[in-house]
Amino acid sequence: MNSFGKAAQLGARLVKIAATNPRRLSHVLGTALSASDDVVDNACDLLQLPVVDVNDLLPTSGDLWEIKMLMFPKTHASISLLEFTALLLLLKRARSQRIFEFGTFKGISITQLALNLPPGSDIYTLDLPDESLNTQFGTDPEDAAIAVETGKGSLVPADLRPRIQFLKCDSAKFDETPLVGKMDFVFVDGAHNFDYVKSDSEKGWRMLRSGGIIAWHDCRHQDPGVVRYLLQSSFRPARIGGTTVAFATKP
Ligand SMILES: C[S@@+](CC[C@H](N)C(=O)[O-])C[C@H]1O[C@@H](n2cnc3c(N)ncnc32)[C@H](O)[C@@H]1O
Numbered sequence: 001m002n003s004f005g006k007a008a009q010l011g012a013r014l015v016k017i018a019a020t021n022p023r024r025l026s027h028v029l030g031t032a033l034s035a036s037d038d039v040v041d042n043a044c045d046l047l048q049l050p051v052v053d054v055n056d057l058l059p060t061s062g063d064l065w066e067i068k069m070l071m072f073p074k075t076h077a078s079i080s081l082l083e084f085t086a087l088l089l090l091l092k093r094a095r096s097q098r099i100f101e102f103g104t105f106k107g108i109s110i111t112q113l114a115l116n117l118p119p120g121s122d123i124y125t126l127d128l129p130d131e132s133l134n135t136q137f138g139t140d141p142e143d144a145a146i147a148v149e150t151g152k153g154s155l156v157p158a159d160l161r162p163r164i165q166f167l168k169c170d171s172a173k174f175d176e177t178p179l180v181g182k183m184d185f186v187f188v189d190g191a192h193n194f195d196y197v198k199s200d201s202e203k204g205w206r207m208l209r210s211g212g213i214i215a216w217h218d219c220r221h222q223d224p225g226v227v228r229y230l231l232q233s234s235f236r237p238a239r240i241g242g243t244t245v246a247f248a249t250k251p
Pocket of ligand 1: 102103110146196
C-alpha cells in the first residue's frame with residue numbers, strides 16, 4: 001500500500017475509534033505525533049541514521065566477553081541498562097584501555113566503564129566544577145537543571161575512584177591537545193545544545209586513535225542538538241536499536 005492509501009486507512013480508523021472508543025484516541029494520536037516528531041524537520045530526522053542491532057555488537061568468534069555492571073538505585077539523568085550493555089560492548093570492541101567521558105554527573109556511567117577496563121587503564125571523566133557553572137556556549141534549561149546538582153562523581157565506589165581522573169571545567173575550555181590520538185573510546189554525554197555537541201564531538205574525535213570508537217548518548221528527538229549535529233557530521237554515525245546511543249568508528 002502506498003503512503004496515500006495508508007493515510008486514507010489511518011483517517012478511516014481514527015473516525016472509527018472516535019466513534020467507538022474515543023478515550024483511546026489520544027493514545028493513537030500521541031503515537032503518531034511522536035513518530036512524526038522524528039521526521040518533520042529534515043535536519044533533525046533521526047530516521048536518516050542507520051540502525052545497528054545491539055546483538056550485532058557481539059563478538060563473532062573467539063574468546064567470550066565478560067562484562068561487569070553495578071546496579072545503582074534507580075536515578076535520573078543517567079543511561080538505561082540496555083544502553084550500558086551497548087556501551088560496554090563498544091568499549092570491548094575498541095579493546096579499550098584509554099577512555100574519555102564528557103559529562104560525569106553522579107558517576108554512574110564512568111563506573112560501569114571503569115569496571116570493565118584492565119588495571120593501569122587511563123580513565124578520564126569531565127564535568128563542570130560545582131563552584132562555577134558558567135559555560136561558553138550557554139546551557140539549555142534541561143541541562144542547567146542537571147548541571148546545578150552538586151556531588152559530581154559522588155556515586156563512584158571508593159575503590160574505583162583512584163583509577164579515574166576527574167577533570168573539572170567547561171568542556172568548551174578543555175584543551176584536548178595532550179590527548180590527541182590517544183583514546184580508544186570516547187563517550188559524549190555533556191551539554192546537549194548543538195554548539196556543545198559539536199565542540200565535545202570534535203574534541204572527542206581528535207582524541208581518538210585510528211580504530212577507536214566514539215559514542216553519544218541522547219540521540220533522540222527530544223535532543224535535537226544531538227541529532228542535528230550527528231546528521232551533518234562526517235563521522236558516519238549509526239544508532240543502536242532500542243537505545244538513544246549512537247556511535248562511530250574512526251577510520
Ligand atoms: C546527562 S549528565 C551525564 C550523565 C552521566 N554520563 C551518566 O550517565 O551517569 C550531563 C552532565 O554534563 C555536565 N555538563 C553540562 N554542561 C557541561 C559543560 N559545558 N562542560 C562540562 N560538563 C557539562 C552536567 O553538569 C551533567 O553532570
